[in-house]
Amino acid sequence: MKLKTLFSVILLFSFVSNLQAHGRTKKHRSKHRSNSKIVVRYHTYPRWHHNYWQYDYHWNYRPAIVKQSNMVLTDADLIIEQIEKLKEMQESGIITEKEFGKVKKRLLNRIGELIPKNKVDNSTEAVSQLEKLYELEQKDILTEKEYDKQKKKMLDII
Incomplete structure (x- = not known):
């Protein structure tokens, strides 16, 4: 009798431990699907992306080195001199x-500004x-x- 009781306890213990290990989801997996979580993190520095999905939160400004x-x-x-030549033209x-007015306004706005040297050469050549x-x-x-x-x-270059 002791052997039968011991055998039934071992059998019961193995059944209960198997049930506890896998739970209800093993049998009815389609009913108990786990919800996948979408994690979106934002990055704060350029080229330092620790988010999973990158939306358009990136650095839009490219540095211009002059x-x-x-x-x-x-x-x-x-x-x-250029304005006088254009007036003669x-x-x-x-x-x-109308074209003279646009170019004259653009040239007058350039006085006192720092511009690349090739821009000055290009405008004299364009005239x-x-x-x-x-x-x-x-x-x-x-x-x-x-x-x-x-x-x-040529007028756009000036």
């Missing part, structure tokens, strides 16, 4: 009054290029449409 040695103060005399019909383009248009080498397209590019 060396001070490349910067020059604009020369008012040079700008005034307007009087001769190379550019319109001379406008005169050359007008001569080509007068000789019927360029069509009026091509001339207007190139003129807009």
